[in-house]
Amino acid sequence: MIYLYNQNVFNLPRGTRDFTSKEMQKRRYIEEIMRSTFISFGYHEIQTPTFETLELFKAKSGQEIIEELYFFKDKGDRDLALRPELTAPVIRFYVERLQMEPKPLKLFYFGNCYRYDRPQKGRYREFSQAGCEIIGTDSPEAYAELITLAYKILKNSGVENLKLNIGNLTILSSIFNQLKLTKEQQKYLIPLIDKSMFEDVFDALKDFDIVNKDAKDLIELLKTTDIKIVNKFIKNNLAKKELEKLEKILTLLEKAFGIKHFQIQMNIVRGLDYYKGLVFEIEAPILGAEKQLCGGGAYDLISLFGGKDSSTAGFAIGFDRTIVALESENFKFPITKMDVYVIPLAEDIIEKAINIVQTLRDQGFTVDLDLLRRGLGKSLKYASSINAKKAIIIGPKEIEKDSVTIRDMETGEQKLIKIKSIINSIQ
Ligand code: AMP
Numbered sequence: 001m002i003y004l005y006n007q008n009v010f011n012l013p014r015g016t017r018d019f020t021s022k023e024m025q026k027r028r029y030i031e032e033i034m035r036s037t038f039i040s041f042g043y044h045e046i047q048t049p050t051f052e053t054l055e056l057f058k059a060k061s062g063q064e065i066i067e068e069l070y071f072f073k074d075k076g077d078r079d080l081a082l083r084p085e086l087t088a089p090v091i092r093f094y095v096e097r098l099q100m101e102p103k104p105l106k107l108f109y110f111g112n113c114y115r116y117d118r119p120q121k122g123r124y125r126e127f128s129q130a131g132c133e134i135i136g137t138d139s140p141e142a143y144a145e146l147i148t149l150a151y152k153i154l155k156n157s158g159v160e161n162l163k164l165n166i167g168n169l170t171i172l173s174s175i176f177n178q179l180k181l182t183k184e185q186q187k188y189l190i191p192l193i194d195k196s197m198f199e200d201v202f203d204a205l206k207d208f209d210i211v212n213k214d215a216k217d218l219i220e221l222l223k224t225t226d227i228k229i230v231n232k233f234i235k236n237n238l239a240k241k242e243l244e245k246l247e248k249i250l251t252l253l254e255k256a257f258g259i260k261h262f263q264i265q266m267n268i269v270r271g272l273d274y275y276k277g278l279v280f281e282i283e284a285p286i287l288g289a290e291k292q293l294c295g296g297g298a299y300d301l302i303s304l305f306g307g308k309d310s311s312t313a314g315f316a317i318g319f320d321r322t323i324v325a326l327e328s329e330n331f332k333f334p335i336t337k338m339d340v341y342v343i344p345l346a347e348d349i350i351e352k353a354i355n356i357v358q359t360l361r362d363q364g365f366t367v368d369l370d371l372l373r374r375g376l377g378k379s380l381k382y383a384s385s386i387n388a389k390k391a392i393i394i395g396p397k398e399i400e401k402d403s404v405t406i407r408d409m410e411t412g413e414q415k416l417i418k419i420k421s422i423i424n425s426i427q
Pocket of ligand 1: 085115122123124125126127128129292293294296316317318319320321
């Protein structure tokens with residue numbers, strides 16, 4: 001007998017989940033909606049491995065990423081990591097094999113990600129992302145289309161209440177530079193800005209000897225939802241051009257793509273090191289603390305991974321969190337029904353019953369049959385429990401007449417039908 005030193009040795013690892021078949025039905029249903037939305041926007045699905053070299057993620061996100069990674073040495077002494085996200089793997093794939101593909105290259109993916117996060121509702125150590133990258137264009141229409149796609153995926157999935165926030169990191173960086181904030185100081189400010197802790201930002205700016213007026217102006221900029229206010233603070237040309245582009249993106253988003261509900265939000269600070277220009281986030285306010293469903297923007301990674309520079313932008317949607325948002329909004333997921341449940345009532349009828357099952361399956365119906373020989377009453381109960389629409393009952397009397405009894409599981413109505421006419425009567 002195996003003696004367990006630790007009772008928990010066979011339990012589910014912290015931050016991971018098992019999914020029941022009902023949960024899997026919901027997940028597959030939403031995944032299919034997301035997939036067909038990506039495809040309708042001209043994106044093509046790809047897949048990359050679950051683990052990559054540790055170096056890939058360190059190169060993208062810096063040494064600090066180690067804290068949140070699952071990493072290990074393999075038997076060949078290679079340093080590997082379970083992917084915490086998919087942008088770095090996709091760009092690695094692009095640099096290795098896809099650089100010659102016609103542009104723009106529109107790629108999408110679904111994949112499990114692993115982060116040593118503190119688990120809570122909507123935050124797991126193993127979770128799934130649905131995301132995409134567009135490579136080879138930075139036109140305002142490409143970016144407006146990208147934001148529209150992210151928004152539509154969540155809307156089509158059924159999330160009712162969404163908040164779309166759009167910012168720009170080039171503008172934010174240029175204002176940091178105007179104030180002569182050092183990289184270290186920016187690094188200190190970013191998490192505070194990200195969490196909208198504006199009083200702490202203000203205190204830090206004072207500690208960094210930023211004059212009162214400039215500190216107040218920066219706070220006003222970070223809080224504003226009015227693009228005209230942003231304009232007021234911009235002095236350098238690069239930032240001015242970015243603002244013009246942002247205005248074009250917003251106009252296209254509203255007037256051409258028909259997305260009416262969005263907000264300028266200058267305090268979006270996603271990985272300031274490799275993101276540049278456009279950034280956006282979509283939240284489901286109903287989720288409270290873990291409300292961010294999607295994050296995206298334009299970024300620079302290709303040259304870092306040794307490729308020929310090309311414009312890149314993309315986003316990642318938290319798949320699990322989307323499901324949590326739908327459940328919180330009481331979304332009615334469709335119930336998957338079985339077309340037919342076949343019940344042979346005697347041993348010598350089983351072969352005939354299986355013939356019928358196979359014919360129906362070959363015609364594309366979902367069909368199951370009684371494998372326990374448990375009699376009519378119990379079999380009908382089981383047929384209800386698996387949401388069968390119809391039951392086909394085959395007893396000696398039916399066989400005599402070359403027929404079966406078809407029972408409508410909702411109404412209880414039963415009809416004797418010739419075997420050769422079964423398909424017509426279960427359509
Ligand atoms: P990020 O790559 O951090 O921008 O994440 C993109 C999206 O993935 C977020 O908006 C979340 O919806 C989702 N996400 C990030 N971390 C987790 C996690 N630990 N558990 C579940 N979803 C997550």
